[in-house]
Amino acid sequence: MALLENVGFVFVAGLITALATGLGAIPFFFFDDISDRRNVVLWGLSSGIMLSASVFGLVEEGLAEGTPAQILVGMGVGVLLVVVAHDVLMDADIDPRQYEEADFKKLVLILGILTVHSFPEGIAVGVSFADLGLEGGMEILGFTVPLLAVFMTVAISIHNVPEGTAISIPLRSMGVARWKMVWWAVFSSLPQPIGAVIAFYFVRIAREFLPYGFGFAAGAMIYLVLTEFVPEALEIGERLPRGGKPELAGGIVLGVLVMVPLAFI
DSSP states (O other): OHHHHHHHHHHHHHHHHHHHHHGGGGGGGTOSOOOHHHHHHHHHHHHHHHHHIIIIIIIHHHHHHSOHHHHHHHHHHHHHHHHHHHHHTTTOOOOGGGGGGOOHHHHHHHHHHHHHHHHHHHHHHHHHTTTTTSTTSEEETTEEEOHHHHHHHHHHHHHHHHHHHHHHHHHHHTTOOHHHHHHHHHHTTTHHHHHHHHHHHHHHHOGGGHHHHHHHHHHHHHHHIIIIIHHHHHHHGGGSGGGGHHHHHHHHHHHHHHHHHHHTO
C-alpha cells in the first residue's frame, strides 16, 4: 500500500510539471503576440534551467550514489534512446499546427514525438523521488520528499512554461481558441507523469540501477538542450541583431542563476 501511495504522489508531481506547460499559453490571454527577442530569451531560460537541473541535480546526486563510469554509461544510453527514437519517427519535427487537423495516424505520430521530448523530463522527476519516504527530506502532505525531488519538480515546471509558449505561438497565428492552446500545451507534456511513475518504480525495485537512472535522465535532457532548444532559439533569432545570440546567452545565464541557489537549499 505504501508503494502505491508513493507512486500516486510521484504521478501528481509529474502531472504538476505537465500542467505548468499550460501556463505558457496564458500570455496570449493578454497579448496577441510575443516578440522574437523575448521568445529567444525564453528558450535560453529553458535551456539554462535544464542544464542546471541536469548538472547540479541529477549528475551530482548520481555521483553520490555511484561512480563516474556508471553516470557516463547512463548518459550515453539516454542520448542513444533519444537519437534512436528520432530515427524511428523519421526525424519528424513537432508541428503544433497539425493538431487541429490531424487524422488518427498523424495524432499517433505527434504523440510519439511529444513522448521523445517529454519522457526524459518525466524520468528525471521519477528518479529524483528515489528516496521518497526516507529520512533527510522535507514533509509535504504527509510524505517525506527528497530535496532533489523538490528541486527537479520546480526546475521541470519552470522549464515547461516557455515550452508551452513556443507551442502556443503557431496555434495563436491560426486563430485557435485560447483555452484550446492551454490544452494542447498541457497535452504536449502528458508523457511526463507517465515517465515519472515508470522511472520511480524501476529505481525503487532495482536501486542498484539508480546511478544509471540519474545519468540517463541527465544525458537525455542535455542532448535535447544542445540539439533542440538552442538550435530552435537560434532559428527564431535569425532576424535579430547578431542572430539573437546575446538574448540566448542572457537567457541561459538567467536560467542557471535561477536554479543554482535551489540546488544548495
